[in-house]
Amino acid sequence: MNTNHLPHILIIGAGFAGLETARGLAGAPVRITLIDKNNHHLFQPLLYQVAIAGLLPSQIAQPVRTIFRNQRNLTFQMGEVSAINFEEKYVKLNGSIMAYDYLVLAVGGRTNFFGFDAIEKDGFQLKDLETAVKTRNHLLGMFEQASHEGDPEKRKALLTFVIVGGGPTGVETAGALAELISHVMVKDYPRLVLGDARVILLEAGPSLISSYPDELRKATARLLTRKHVDIRLNAKLESYNGQFVTLADGSRIETQTVIWTAGIKATEIVDGLRVDKASAGRIRIEPTLQLPGHPETFVIGDAAFLEENGQALPMISTVAIQQGVLTARNIRRMLAQKPPETFRYKDPGLLATIGRNAAVARIFGISFSGFIAWVIWVFLHIYRIIGFRNRIIVMFNWAWDYFFYDNQVRLITKE
Numbered sequence: 001m002n003t004n005h006l007p008h009i010l011i012i013g014a015g016f017a018g019l020e021t022a023r024g025l026a027g028a029p030v031r032i033t034l035i036d037k038n039n040h041h042l043f044q045p046l047l048y049q050v051a052i053a054g055l056l057p058s059q060i061a062q063p064v065r066t067i068f069r070n071q072r073n074l075t076f077q078m079g080e081v082s083a084i085n086f087e088e089k090y091v092k093l094n095g096s097i098m099a100y101d102y103l104v105l106a107v108g109g110r111t112n113f114f115g116f117d118a119i120e121k122d123g124f125q126l127k128d129l130e131t132a133v134k135t136r137n138h139l140l141g142m143f144e145q146a147s148h149e150g151d152p153e154k155r156k157a158l159l160t161f162v163i164v165g166g167g168p169t170g171v172e173t174a175g176a177l178a179e180l181i182s183h184v185m186v187k188d189y190p191r192l193v194l195g196d197a198r199v200i201l202l203e204a205g206p207s208l209i210s211s212y213p214d215e216l217r218k219a220t221a222r223l224l225t226r227k228h229v230d231i232r233l234n235a236k237l238e239s240y241n242g243q244f245v246t247l248a249d250g251s252r253i254e255t256q257t258v259i260w261t262a263g264i265k266a267t268e269i270v271d272g273l274r275v276d277k278a279s280a281g282r283i284r285i286e287p288t289l290q291l292p293g294h295p296e297t298f299v300i301g302d303a304a305f306l307e308e309n310g311q312a313l314p315m316i317s318t319v320a321i322q323q324g325v326l327t328a329r330n331i332r333r334m335l336a337q338k339p340p341e342t343f344r345y346k347d348p349g350l351l352a353t354i355g356r357n358a359a360v361a362r363i364f365g366i367s368f369s370g371f372i373a374w375v376i377w378v379f380l381h382i383y384r385i386i387g388f389r390n391r392i393i394v395m396f397n398w399a400w401d402y403f404f405y406d407n408q409v410r411l412i413t414k415e
């Protein structure tokens with residue numbers, strides 16, 4: 001069937017926002033092209049599990065072609081969009097030009113190192129499968145090196161792991177890494193004195209997970225301390241040279257591992273766009289999620305900047321998903337000559353895990369911490385992972401880890 005006469009919807013990015021837009025247009029009389037530089041959708045909230053050898057990359061990612069196998073009006077193209085012409089309505093992809101009637105820019109974000117080039121070079125980050133696997137290989141490699149290091153000071157430095165950023169990702173990574181050491185590595189390296197191993201969580205501000213209510217911040221600090229994470233508040237990193245971290249107060253920490261979780265900004269393609277931008281390089285958009293002056297262009301998810309009640313919407317998956325849902329609805333409305341609707345974020349609550357049996361949550365205005373919050377976290381994440389097979393495998397993995405204290409993916413692989 002020739003569908004060339006149908007409006008062409010171009011969606012850039014198969015992350016949370018782009019995926020939801022594409023799904024919301026299933027069955028609509030349109031031609032959708034979904035583009036991503038990777039061939040998979042990635043469940044980023046579980047990247048830290050790949051880094052701490054809890055899950056395999058394939059368990060938190062799903063090929064986009066598999067996801068949309070049954071959606072007839074959608075074609076997937078793998079490739080990196082290198083330029084966008086909003087006036088003439090086309091993008092540049094893989095050396096050619098692709099025209100559109102509606103554009104959905106859902107390109108997400110990237111790690112913001114705030115100009116710390118040394119950390120970008122010598123440190124680690126959790127942003128995609130490559131960076132998570134690189135972090136896992138490095139962490140496991142540190143134990144191997146420490147196991148044959150004769151000098152106690154050098155051994156201690158090899159087993160010192162610094163995580164920068166006390167937001168949810170930093171907290172989750174610190175808790176999980178502390179448990180990997182105390183429950184798993186202790187069995188793999190019986191001759192190593194793992195009392196020497198330290199997980200240090202640096203936060204420049206006065207509290208961890210500052211966007212969470214006070215009771216949850218306190219519970220987080222308590223749970224992490226119980227797992228022997230060394231929390232340092234008001235600790236501003238000044239420099240890192242691959243051997244030691246220097247803090248603003250002049251103190252030094254010898255380490256070969258700095259995991260940076262302290263910031264995020266808009267992705268590369270956004271840098272070159274001549275549009276109005278706000279903090280972190282995100283694109284300012286209308287409350288209808290459209291680009292000012294270009295009603296046929298929607299910018300959503302981490303790439304977009306929108307305020308509600310005077311506060312910028314956070315760069316989190318629930319915002320991206322809800323914006324994807326509304327974008328699909330607004331495109332349908334515009335095709336039916338109706339005006340687009342305004343975005344209102346429905347906050348589903350807050351959730352962060354701090355290792356086995358421990359999490360903090362705020363749902364329906366009620367704060368939980370400890371085991372109940374952890375059970376909620378486990379089931380919500382299993383529910384949200386895409387793909388029936390992945391859900392079963394992740395559930396099996398976590399149950400195994402839970403009962404046998406044994407992260408199964410302790411592989412050092414070639415990158």
Ligand SMILES: Cc1cc2nc3c(=O)[nH]c(=O)nc-3n(C[C@H](O)[C@H](O)[C@H](O)COP(=O)(O)OP(=O)(O)OC[C@H]3O[C@@H](n4cnc5c(N)ncnc54)[C@H](O)[C@@H]3O)c2cc1C
Pocket residue numbers: 012013014015016017018035036037038040041042044045046047048079080081082106107108109126127168169267268269300301302303315316317318320
């Ligand atoms: C380590 C980590 C932990 C997180 N934990 C949580 C959490 O617990 N809870 C939560 O709600 N949120 C969490 N987040 C944030 C959440 O993952 C993001 O808010 C969400 O992914 C944003 O969705 P998005 O669709 O805007 O972008 P993304 O999901 O980042 O998707 C963007 C897509 O665009 C593609 N792309 C980018 N540029 C181009 C280009 N030029 N051409 C083609 N394709 C391109 C990318 O490959 C990617 O697939 C976490 C993020 C990270 C990194």
